[in-house]
């Protein structure tokens with residue numbers, strides 16, 4: 001480590017240009033996005049696409065995770081939080097994970113020695129990694145190499161610049177002050193929550209189709225609010 005150039009720019013779009021607010025997408029568009037993805041990260045790309053981020057893969061992972069918190073707020077009209085029981089007094093504590101609760105993003109790279117270093121991974125760097133965890137970590141480190149020198153980068157070099165929102169969150173219990181901690185993975189939490197939130201769209205379409213016999217395309221073109229109301233009417237048998 002030369003100790004001098006720990007911070008540098010990350011290739012791709014200027015991280016300062018990422019949108020701070022995302023528009024609320026159609027729930028049908030979200031359902032399709034979830035259905036067509038073949039992996040969790042594929043779902044991330046599709047969900048952000050439905051929220052107006054045409055291609056998130058050039059962004060650093062730390063930016064993508066913060067975009068997901070914006071998407072969560074746009075779809076569910078509240079911020080992500082995880083509820084955990086205190087290990088000492090068993091009172092439930094909310095761990096807030098809104099965009100204003102997590103550390104701000106700043107671009108990073110790290111030098112590991114003369115002429116060799118790593119930059120923060122982008123979404124594109126995560127595509128098509130080997131299934132084996134150890135091989136995947138090695139391949140990711142190779143993809144994120146910077147500098148002219150060859151040879152192994154420092155062990156866990158990528159951990160030093162990690163800005164993803166995946167790790168352990170700790171708060172003091174609101175009741176007794178004991179430490180309450182939980183491992184959280186924002187990509188997993190947001191994709192699972194949005195998939196659950198839009199799962200009833202298929203049921204709504206089925207109810208309307210069964211009751212009124214409309215074409216699928218007609219039903220799918222209905223605005224979200226109208227589809228929900230019509231499905232409720234169709235389901236009630238009125």
Ligand SMILES: [Zn+2]
Nearest residue numbers: 086089173176
């Ligand atoms: Zn407690």
